[in-house]
Amino acid sequence: MQILDGLGLSPASLSQLMPMHIGLCPQGRILSLGRTLAHLLQGQDPIGKAFLDVFSLRRPAGLHSAKDLQNLPGQRLQICLRDREKTEPLRGLAVPTAQGGLLINLSFGIRLIEAVRQHALTDADFAPTDLAIEMLYLVEVKNAVMQELRRLNLSLQGAKVAAEEQALTDTLTGLRNRRALEARLPSLLAQGVDFGLMHIDLDFFKQVNDTLGHAAGDHVLRHVAQSLTIETRSSDLVARVGGDEFVVVLPGLSGKERLGQIAQRIIDRVSQPVEFEGKLCRVSASIGLTLSTGYGATEADRMIADADAALYASKHAGRAQARFFSALG
């Protein structure tokens, strides 16, 4: 009681104002203890015991006697409960009293949430002036908002992926479109990857459209798309770039023989008649090929133009065949 004479505060009043205070006499014994600290001590009665028997100082270090405690005022303190030194330290401040003792006030600091959970603290364990409850509230608000943000980000990310996919897809056939080709070619050339490129144009497609109608034409285009997918690898780019024009890019394939075989298989497959509503649709394919070797990083357009030239050579030579651009030379 003596330490409080100046203000005339009882330990009970002091405990209400500072539920985590420790009042010490000049000999370093505990005179008064806030009710929340008492709760943390789980039934021990520390009144009258030496401060250093109940608590240990982590900061400042090296204080072992009651006399050393006179050095505490003005320093940042980190204090642990003596029997539970592995728990997180409390932080605080000590001030000297008129009687030569000390008044120490402690707080959980940033480890508040863990402490509330560990010691099952309630609203009554904090002074009404303490912002601890507001901090707990804020943490929950923050978590709720973060959770919503994460959900929103995931859904936007999903929508973005879907929109990009849609922007690069030909809606009729599900193949890639010209935009996808124009995005991929320059990057392949820039990376210096060897690849083959086929420009495919259907033969007799106009006749199918004119005699059997657009629905039959669309059916044939979907069928051709399927054939191209079957005859290529999943890493190849297969794009529909015009009404009945397709481009296939085959990364890693630059051997004329192998590319020629693939082109022939495509022609064979596309040339098989397709049934649509009881009628047979017959088309075939003419193909122009070129190899990426010999084109610079910015020459995607020239590469396509060369494949196009080879394609028209195939058409002029009687359709349903494949030619390499370099073969024209």
Next chain:
Amino acid sequence: MHGLINRSLQCFLRDTYGVTVWAQIASAAGVGVEGFEPLLTYDDSITETLVATAALHLNRPRDTVLEDLGTYLVSHDNLQSLRRLLRFGGVSFVDFLHSMEDLPEHGRLGLPDLDLPDFTLIEQGQGAFRLYVTPMIAGTGHVMVGLLRAMADDYGALVLLEHGGQDQGREVISVHLLDKNHADGRRFDLAAAER
């Protein structure tokens, strides 16, 4: 109107009446079935249209729909985080009533652009209070009646609540606290369960 408010309406209709009914109301109100994003802002008229459409479609008075919304916000399992945030308002129902005046500020701590109704609480003695609400849409007070009733349950308090109509542009709710320890109420731990 903040997306959070539209979103709560959406979740209330979906969780209470089912996905199909929500889809029908959303479609009739001209809202996509995916509804609202809680962190975006929408035109105020959308909220009004949605409430009016819901009342019409459910064939229930608008005030009842709004009051049910208020009850839902506190008592539904999907919104336990909101119930917890409200419980931070105080250790007793009376504490909580007083904390209503700070509600807009509490809301803005989390979402700076969140507009909530303004509240003024007048204590009349002997457990009687009048709570004035500045409406965001007509009938906001009915949402508060539902919410306060559910919160009283949560605290275990027995209260009489009544919407007292309008007073100079504000809606008035009369609160009579009959017994602050009527039942045990629901447990509230300061620290949320660990995720």
